[in-house]
Amino acid sequence: MIEIAPDTAFLLYIGLMLLLLLGTWTYHLYRSSKRKLVLTEYELSVCEYCHFAYLATRGDKLSRCPQCKALNKEGR
Secondary structure: OOOOOOOHHHHHHHHHHHHHHHHHHHHHHHHHHOOOOOOOOOEEEEOOOOOOOOEEEEEEEEOOOOOOOOOOOOOO
C-alpha cells in the first residue's frame, strides 16, 4: 500500500478540485461563446388595460392581449 502524508493528501485533493473547477469553467466559457443572437419577429408588449406582458408580432399596428382580449396600439 502507498503511504501518503495527510498534508500531501490534502494538497492533492485541493489540486484536483481546482482542476475540476477550472475544467468546468472552461467548458461553460466555450459553450457560451458558440451561442448566437437570433432576432425574432416578436416584441414585448404590455396591455394598456390589464398590464399583462405578452409577445406581439413586430410591425402590427394593433395587437390583442391574450389575457383580457383588448386591442392595444403598437409600442405599448
